[in-house]
Amino acid sequence: MDTTTLVAGVDSSTQSTKIVVCDAATGRVVRQARADHPDGTEVDPEHWWAAFTRASSGLLDGVAAIGVAGQQHGMVTLDESGAVVRPALLWNDTRSAGAAEDLVADLGGPAEWADATGSVPVASFTVTKLRWLADNEPEAADRVARVLLPHDWLTWRLLGSGDPVTDRGDASGTGYFSPGKNAYRGDLLRLAMRGREPALPAVLGPAEPAGHTDGGMLVSAGTGDNMAAALALELAEGDVVVSLGTSGTVFGVSATAPADASGVVAGFADATGRFLPLACTLNAARVLTATAELLGVDLAGLDQLVQTAEPGAAGLTLLPYLDGERTPNLPGATGSLLGLRRDNLTPANVARAAVEGMLCGLAAGLDAVRDHGITPRRVLLTGGAAQSAGVRAVAPIVFGVPVVVPEPAEYVAIGAARQAAWALSGGPRPPVWQTRGAEKVLPPDELNSRVGQEVRQRHDAARTRVHAEELRKDS
Ligand SMILES: Nc1ncnc2c1ncn2[C@@H]1O[C@H](COP(=O)(O)OP(=O)(O)O)[C@@H](O)[C@H]1O
């Protein structure tokens, strides 16, 4: 008789839901499934539940515990009866950019926010979406009895009853939670909602169970997707993750609470009791799909083109602000392709410039986390677009530290499963799992090579110029 204890982890991210079922003792993935989400930055949470239901069909037999990790920051509003008040506004919805500016001013400036919550809110943060709601849909705001994050809502749906809960990792992305003090800032919630104060989910400890499903599965607290990836990858000192999904994120684990008044690094909490300094861009994997579409090739064709071009794309610079941008905070910006000449305007150079542009934004994020408690010794490249051969060719050139690609796996879902195993065991630490598997070390390509530095300088200069132009437009 098979006596293996099974645990499941869910990654409900921007584009899809992925579920893994793992051996609770070792972390070995036994089976997995996925289901897509609809496109858009405003989504009825029922779509996430429908995707979870599709992906989990027949998958969870014999599973003892489950944990949910979700895209961070999304604003899920519920009325007194628990019904959704309006579709959720996602992290990549930029309509609350003006509300963010107002809120920063209302509290006295960026330093006050960094001090209070570890982060300076931009349009991604829940707190700014609530201010937008209060100012633009006041009748809906009046009906909001409770505010949840995507993972809180899914965890609550899984439990089927009781009061919703969250964890400090995901709570730290709301803008009304202090990671350093481990407590909500009700005053900031009231400030955002112009005096209204909806209920918030109780914040559970890292291994505290949220309850059980009707079928008897233990449900763990869950967390944000980046926090779950950090838990799966068990980051050592000097390890920095660069994740290339819909968003691009750069993060490491720190023992001290970061507070970056420049707003580049968000001072999030992790899923174990430590902190997760993180820089996030709005334009990552989809820059590659959009460029492939423009060039009339598939992703494999794009990879071939990237590898045909010389490093530096013969002087082409692509700023990939296709959906606006979050880091730098340029929600109204558009993309640009600079340095065009008759002799360099080739599909291969455009493809290479797209990858270089996407990764240079994250290299700037790497520099920023370096200033906030992290000493990057190597980059772990994860997320869907880490599979791209073009990305793998460019990454070592622009990051300037060794780059490692862990064996492809759904690390967010695995982190959620590890949290579930931890809650099931009730132990003081998460179970020891070898989740990272074989790693591929990318050739260093002369770290800090002349061409790498030239590409970074060109992108930094273009970014600074666009930043100045956007600020001029605003003033
Ligand atoms: N080989 C590849 N080359 C480039 N992009 C890829 C490749 N494989 C997957 N992707 C991209 O990765 C993205 C999905 O990554 P994922 O980390 O699951 O995103 P999210 O968590 O935001 O839903 C999609 O945009 C997809 O096009």
Ligand SMILES: O=C(CO)[C@@H](O)[C@H](O)COP(=O)(O)O
């Ligand atoms: O907003 C952030 C981080 O602060 C994003 O990283 C979201 O958590 C969405 O993640 P993906 O769906 O792109 O993985």
